[in-house]
Amino acid sequence: MGKPRVLVVGAGFAGFHCLRGLEKALPADDAELVVVNPADHMLYVPLLPEVAGGTLDPRRVAVPLRPGLPRTRLVLAHATSVDLDARTCTAVDVEGRSQELNWDRLVLTAGSVTRLMSVPGVAEHALGFKSVAEAVYLRDHVLRQIELAEQDGDPARTTFVVVGAGYTGTELVAQGQRLAEAAARNRKVPPIRWVLVDLAPRVLPGLDERLSGPALKVLRSRGVDVRLETTVSEVTATCAKLSDGTEVPTKTAVWCVGVRPDPLVESFGLPTVRGRLAVGTDLTVPGHPHVFAAGDVAAVPDVFNGGDPTPMTAQHAERQGKLAAHNVAASLGHGTPRQYRHRDLGFVVDLAGGQAVANPLHVPLTGWPAKVVARGYHLLAMPGNRVRVAADWLTGLLTRRQVVQFGLVPAAGVRLGDADRVDAGRG
CATH class of the missing domain: 3.50.50.60 (FAD/NAD(P)-binding domain)
Structure with a gap:
């Protein structure tokens, strides 16, 4: 047999x-x-916002399967x-x-x-954020819009809308805002504007309430326009229409609503x-x-x-x-079955720079203590690439954020409608 x-x-x-x-x-x-x-790797999704923000090389969040699982046969x-x-x-x-x-x-x-909802225009015009390709494309897109804004002065190019103030959306806005500000330094461009939209009454609605207040304070202190109890009613190629009737001229709408x-x-x-x-x-x-x-x-x-x-x-x-x-x-005859029992150990949310919020063992922390906990947690949780990630973080402390775009990822495939069709083909 x-x-x-x-x-x-x-x-x-x-x-x-x-x-x-x-x-x-x-x-x-x-x-x-x-x-x-x-794919031939495991994607460490929690650090994707840092790829989009230009603080981590995309390869750092891709843990190769074959070295990590030498006895397992991979069917790609x-x-x-x-x-x-x-x-x-x-x-x-x-x-x-x-x-x-x-x-x-x-x-x-x-x-x-x-999770793609039936909001007009989202499938055609919004960007997804769940893969390395989407993170790299978004980084390049943000930098490209700032370059173009220097030429035509269009404020829609320097306005970026992120839908969803959960873990991913909040970190993405924090990292993206720092990237955009670095790219706009010493340039004559319209003011950089990041808009974070969520139907919930607070940011990070699925996490401890003691993380929401400090995170919101950090974002707003950086000029992020946080719109709570508000959602997107329509997205076009040049505008995001909100449920409160506001129209935000933008060429960038990122969908982080959920999965x-x-x-x-x-x-x-x-x-x-x-x-x-x-x-x-x-x-x-x-x-x-x-x-x-x-x-x-x-x-x-x-x-x-x-x-x-x-x-x-x-x-x-x-x-x-x-x-x-x-x-x-x-x-298969090795041991006895167990039942699943696990209490949350807390969460960490990296807000770029020296800011973070965390509640290890449900003890709320902010600022540098939370930052140390957040990075320590990720280094412990990653099943590979730890030295490379730590090296990138150390380099980031000593040098400025890189603002280079490569244009390696085409727009086709990163729009939500394209990604949804690919996913649906798997079923």
Whole structure:
């Protein structure tokens, strides 16, 4: 019969840590490990705003899979469908070639995609922010608009609108504002203006309230126009129309509203909770004891929050991935299953420069103490590239922020409508 095959779909936080755990828990002769992923790296998403802000090289947030997972076979492709009865998974690569993979244990960790809402013009004119390509394009775009504004004096070019004041949007505005100010130094351009819009009554609505006030104070002290309890009603090529009737002339609208589970979830026809696969606290899919799910695709009951699904955060995804590895190994005769139990350890939000907010172990910090905690947390949480990231940060303390644009990423594919079509093709 050969060795049982454990197939992991997706190599984000949950998938990567699941595979790393499996390589430690299972002897080499006991199982074959295979991962289906469209890229040869794990993306450390929390540092994408620093890529867009020009403080980190894009390669720093891409952790290579092969050196980190030497026993795992990588299938560079998108998983398009899974047959639970036949125990097969169909994967399609970038050249359109399809292959069918058998499995004895399946771990679904496909992650999430940008949540595209039915706001007129968003798909056509807004930029996404969930990949290295989108972060690099946005950095180049901001610098390009400032160059062009020096030539034509159009204030719409130096006005940047970010929709969504959650973790990503707040950090992106902080980093982008610093990048734009550095690029505009000693230039005759219209005033730099960043507008942050969110329907919530405060920034960072999903995090501790003790982080929201200091973060808002930092942003507004830098001149960021924060519009709360407001949303975008329409986006055009030259304007963002807000729900309060305001029209903001701009050539840059970035969509950071939220994410939804990978469309692959919809193909299963299994029970879901808020669009995520319903699973037990042992991460198995009910009725399918050989199928596990973790991370953003899984509605894992939070025993510390009345059984509601755990938030879609990297912290939960990483720990669920580790538990999935333990329970898959247990199903193959190595150990005993465990249940998912994890209390949030707190969050960190880097606001660029010497500013940050953090609540490690729920102790609120601001300024440089929070900055040290934030960077220390990321260095500990990253499964690779730590020395390179630390070197970039050290260089940033000693030199000015680089404001070079390369134009390597085309506009096609980074618009939200293009990205959504790519994602939908995976389902």
